[in-house]
Amino acid sequence: MSALLAKTLKSSTLKRALIFIAVFGAIVVVLFSFVHGSTVSYVRSRTDEMIMSEVVILKGAYARGGRDALIGVIAKRIDDEHFNDSVYLLADASFSPIAGNLATWPSGLRERNGLGDFSSEDQTRDAVNRRPMRASVDTLEDGTRLLVGKDIETLDQFVFSIRLALGLSISLLFVIAGAVSISVARRTVGRIESINAASRAIMQTGLDRRIPLRGTHDEWDELAGNLNSMLSRIEALMGEVKQFSDNVAHDLRTPLARMRGRLEKAWYDRQLDDKTVISDTIADLDDVLVMFSSLLRISQIEAHDQTAAFRAIDLGEIVREVVELFDAAAEENGVSLDANGDCGVMINGDRDLLFDALSNLVDNSIKHGRKGGRVSLAVTANDGGATVCVSDDGPGIPVEERQHVFKRFYRLEQSRATSGYGLGLSLVAAVARLHGATIEMLDKCPGLEFRLCFPKVVLSETRDTAE
Numbered sequence: 001m002s003a004l005l006a007k008t009l010k011s012s013t014l015k016r017a018l019i020f021i022a023v024f025g026a027i028v029v030v031l032f033s034f035v036h037g038s039t040v041s042y043v044r045s046r047t048d049e050m051i052m053s054e055v056v057i058l059k060g061a062y063a064r065g066g067r068d069a070l071i072g073v074i075a076k077r078i079d080d081e082h083f084n085d086s087v088y089l090l091a092d093a094s095f096s097p098i099a100g101n102l103a104t105w106p107s108g109l110r111e112r113n114g115l116g117d118f119s120s121e122d123q124t125r126d127a128v129n130r131r132p133m134r135a136s137v138d139t140l141e142d143g144t145r146l147l148v149g150k151d152i153e154t155l156d157q158f159v160f161s162i163r164l165a166l167g168l169s170i171s172l173l174f175v176i177a178g179a180v181s182i183s184v185a186r187r188t189v190g191r192i193e194s195i196n197a198a199s200r201a202i203m204q205t206g207l208d209r210r211i212p213l214r215g216t217h218d219e220w221d222e223l224a225g226n227l228n229s230m231l232s233r234i235e236a237l238m239g240e241v242k243q244f245s246d247n248v249a250h251d252l253r254t255p256l257a258r259m260r261g262r263l264e265k266a267w268y269d270r271q272l273d274d275k276t277v278i279s280d281t282i283a284d285l286d287d288v289l290v291m292f293s294s295l296l297r298i299s300q301i302e303a304h305d306q307t308a309a310f311r312a313i314d315l316g317e318i319v320r321e322v323v324e325l326f327d328a329a330a331e332e333n334g335v336s337l338d339a340n341g342d343c344g345v346m347i348n349g350d351r352d353l354l355f356d357a358l359s360n361l362v363d364n365s366i367k368h369g370r371k372g373g374r375v376s377l378a379v380t381a382n383d384g385g386a387t388v389c390v391s392d393d394g395p396g397i398p399v400e401e402r403q404h405v406f407k408r409f410y411r412l413e414q415s416r417a418t419s420g421y422g423l424g425l426s427l428v429a430a431v432a433r434l435h436g437a438t439i440e441m442l443d444k445c446p447g448l449e450f451r452l453c454f455p456k457v458v459l460s461e462t463r464d465t466a467e
Contacts, residue, residue: 051115135147337375
C-alpha cells in the first residue's frame with residue numbers, strides 16, 4: 001500500500017490533475033471575488049440611496065420652516081421605531097449638538113462633507129458600543145451641520161457571511177477536488193500497476209498468462225480485454241510460426257534429401273546419365289523455388305498496400321479466363337468444368353491477384369474433388385457487391401478442419417505424401433483480405449462450395465492509356 005501511495009503521489013495523472021485544480025481554483029476565486037464585490041457594492045449603494053433620501057427630506061423641511069422645522073422632523077424620526085437603525089445630529093458651527101440621537105459629532109467627519117463611515121460609541125436608543133455607521137454630512141445655509149446616517153452593522157455581518165461562505169466553499173472545493181484527484185490517480189495507478197505486473201509475469205513465464213479483469217466493464221476492463229485478445233492472437237501466431245517452421249523444414253528436407261542422394265549416387269556411380277541427374281535436380285529446385293515464390297507473394301500481399309493498383313474489373317471475364325486455363329487439366333482428370341453467370345459484374349480490385357486466387361480454388365477443386373466429378377464457377381451481383389462461388393462434388397473438408405486450411409503449409413493429409421505445399425488457400429485468404437472480401441465454406445452434400453463475397457464499393461475510374 002505504501003509503495004502504491006508513493007507511485008500515486010509521483011504519477012503524472014495526479015500532477016496533471018493538481019495543475020487543473022489550481023487553474024480551476026484560480027478561476028473560481030476570481031469568479032467568487034467578483035460575486036462578492038458586486039454584492040457588497042449593491043448593498044452599500046442601496047444604503048447610500050436610503051441615506052440620501054433622508055437627507056433630501058430633512059433639507060426640504062429646513063427649506064420650508066427653517067431650523068425649528070428641521071428639529072421637529074428629526075425628533076419625529078427619532079421617536080419613530082421604523083428609524084431605529086438611523087442616526088441624526090444637528091450641530092452648530094462648533095459641532096455642539098443641537099438635536100439628534102448622537103451625543104457627540106464624530107471626529108472623523110468634522111472636516112468633510114458628503115458620505116463617510118464612522119463608529120458610534122454612544123447611541124441614545126440601544127447604547128451599543130462601537131457600532132459601524134455610514135452617514136452623510138451637509139452644511140446648511142445658517143452654518144449648522146447636519147449628519148444623517150444608518151447603522152451598517154447588519155451590512156457588515158452580511159458581508160462577513162458572504163466572505164465566510166465563499167471562503168468555506170473554495171476550501172471545500174479544493175479539499176474535494178484534491179481527494180477526488182488522489183482517488184482517481186490511485187485507481188489509475190493501481191490498474192496500470194496490475195497490468196504491468198501481469199505483463200512482467202507474461203514476459204517471464206510465457207504467453208499463457210492473462211491480465212485479470214475486475215468485472216467493472218469500464219475502460220480499464222476494456223483495455224485489459226483488448227490486451228488479452230492481443231495476447232491470444234500473439235500466442236496463436238507463435239503457434240502458427242512454430243507449425244510453419246516445422247512444415248517448411250519437412251517440405252524442404254524431402255527435395256533436398258532427394259537432390260543430395262541423387263548427386264551422391266551420381267558421384268559414386270559413373271554409369272548414370274548426367275542429363276537425367278541434372279534434370280531431376282532442377283525439377284526439385286524448381287519446386288523449392290515455387291514454394292518460396294508463393295511465400296513471398298503472400299507476404300507482399302499482407303505487408304504492403306497494393307490497393308493503388310486497383311481498377312474497375314469484370315469478375316465474369318476473370319472467371320471465364322480461369323475456366324479456359326484449367327479446361328485441359330480438368331479434362332485430363334475426367335472432371336467437368338463449367339462457369340455460370342454473365343459478364344459485367346464489376347468490382348474494384350487487382351486483376352492479377354484475383355486471377356491467382358480463383359485459379360488456386362479451381363486447382364484445389366480439380367485435385368481434391370471426386371474423380372470424374374464436376375467443378376462449377378458462378379458469378380452473381382448483389383446489392384452493389386459481387387459473389388464468386390467455386391464448388392465441387394468431392395469429399396469436402398471436415399468442419400473441424402475448416403478454420404485451419406487457410407494457414408500456411410496446412411494440409412489435411414498430415415503425412416504430406418501428395419504434391420503441394422499447403423499455400424494455395426493461404427494466398428486466397430490474403431487476396432480476400434486485401435479486397436475486403438469474406439470467405440465462406442458451405443456443404444453441398446456431397447461436395448464443398450467456396451464463396452467469395454465482395455463488398456459494395458465505388459468503382460474507381462480507369463486510367464486513360466495510349467494502348
